[in-house]
Amino acid sequence: MRPEGDAAAASAVAPVFAQSVVLWQRTHGRSELPWQNTRDPYRVWLSEVMLQQTQVSTVLGYFDRFVARFPDVGALAAASEDEVFGLWSGLGYYSRARNMHRCAQEVVARFGGMFPRRAQDLVTLPGIGRSTAAAIAAFCFGERVAILDGNVKRVLTRVLGFDADLSVAVNERTLWDAATQLLPPASQPEAIGRYTQGLMDLGATVCLPRKPACMLCPVNGICAARLEGTPEKYPVKTRKLKRSAQSLWLLQARDPAGRVWLEKRPARGIWAGLYCLPVFDSDAALIEALPERLRGSARDGSPFLHVLTHKDLHLHPVLVDGDAAAAMPGDGQWLAPDAWQGLGLPAPVRKLLSSA
Numbered sequence: 001m002r003p004e005g006d007a008a009a010a011s012a013v014a015p016v017f018a019q020s021v022v023l024w025q026r027t028h029g030r031s032e033l034p035w036q037n038t039r040d041p042y043r044v045w046l047s048e049v050m051l052q053q054t055q056v057s058t059v060l061g062y063f064d065r066f067v068a069r070f071p072d073v074g075a076l077a078a079a080s081e082d083e084v085f086g087l088w089s090g091l092g093y094y095s096r097a098r099n100m101h102r103c104a105q106e107v108v109a110r111f112g113g114m115f116p117r118r119a120q121d122l123v124t125l126p127g128i129g130r131s132t133a134a135a136i137a138a139f140c141f142g143e144r145v146a147i148l149d150g151n152v153k154r155v156l157t158r159v160l161g162f163d164a165d166l167s168v169a170v171n172e173r174t175l176w177d178a179a180t181q182l183l184p185p186a187s188q189p190e191a192i193g194r195y196t197q198g199l200m201d202l203g204a205t206v207c208l209p210r211k212p213a214c215m216l217c218p219v220n221g222i223c224a225a226r227l228e229g230t231p232e233k234y235p236v237k238t239r240k241l242k243r244s245a246q247s248l249w250l251l252q253a254r255d256p257a258g259r260v261w262l263e264k265r266p267a268r269g270i271w272a273g274l275y276c277l278p279v280f281d282s283d284a285a286l287i288e289a290l291p292e293r294l295r296g297s298a299r300d301g302s303p304f305l306h307v308l309t310h311k312d313l314h315l316h317p318v319l320v321d322g323d324a325a326a327a328m329p330g331d332g333q334w335l336a337p338d339a340w341q342g343l344g345l346p347a348p349v350r351k352l353l354s355s356a
C-alpha cells in the first residue's frame, strides 16, 4: 500500500477495528498482570519502562521488588542511584534505570510528585517516549491518544497492508497518523484503556513476528496482510543496525579473603555508573596499571563474547592475586560476594564473578 493510501485504509476499517479489539480484549486479553487494573501512573510507567526490552515473565519479579521497595514515585526519587541500579541488576539496558530514576526526580521537582496527565507533558520526562507517554495517558487518564510500540507497529502494518519502509521517518509519522485514525471514537471515551491494552495483547499473544495466529485474531476479516497471505512480510524496515566489535581486558583481582576489586564506572561511556572490574583497552595497559609486585601473578582467564544491541564485546579477563596492602588501579574497593551481589553490575561481569 502507498503511504498516501493509508489514511483512507485506516478510516475505512477504523470502526470495525476498534470495536473488535475492545470486545476481544474483554474476553481474551490479559488482565491478571500486576500493573493492570490500576490507574496509578507510577505502576503503569514502571511496567512500561521495564517491558521495553524485557519479557513479561522476567519483568514480573522485578516489578514486585521495585514496588515493594519504592511504593511511590517520591520514594524512587529519593533513592540513591546505586540502590536503583542494584535492584535493576539483571534486567540489562541500564540507561532505562538511569532515566527512570531521573524521571522520578523530575516528576517530584517539576510536577510536585504527581505524574502529568497529558501525553504531551509526559513525553517531556526522561526515558518516556511518545508511545509510553500515550500508554500512561490512555490507561490512567483516559486520554484518546495512540500507542505505537514494536508490537503495535506489527499489528497495524499488517492490518493496513502498510508496506512503506519504517526506517524512513516520514513513513513512521504516516503510521502514527493511521494509528490515531484507528482509535475508538471520541464519543466512547471509556473505551480507550481497553483498546490500548487489547492492541498490546494482540501483538504479544496473537500477531506474533513469526507464524501469527490469524485464525484466533479478532481482526482477521479486515486484515490486508492476511488477505494477501503474507503477514510475515510486515512491518517493512530495511535499515539494519550497523554492528561493531570491541575488545576489552578486565582486571579480575581477588584477595585471599575472596573479595574482588571493583570500581564505579564514570557517568558516561560503556556501563556508565555501574560497579565493574577495572576495564582496559589492551592487555599491556592492564599489566602496566598493576603494582609491580602483583604483575607476576597475572594470568589469562577464558575470553568470552558478550553481544550488545549494536556491538560485539570480546572480553578478556586477566586474573590477579591481590591483597589489601597493594595499591590497586583506579578508585575501587575490595568487596566480598555478599556486598557486590547487591550492586548494579554489567551482566557479563556478574556472570564472570558468579562463575569464579
Ligand code: SF4
Residues within 6 Å of the ligand: 155, 158, 159, 206, 207, 208, 212, 213, 214, 215, 217, 218, 219, 220, 221, 223, 224, 225, 226, 231
Ligand atoms: S489477521 Fe493475522 S496478521 Fe492480521 S492482525 Fe491478525 S494475527 Fe496479525
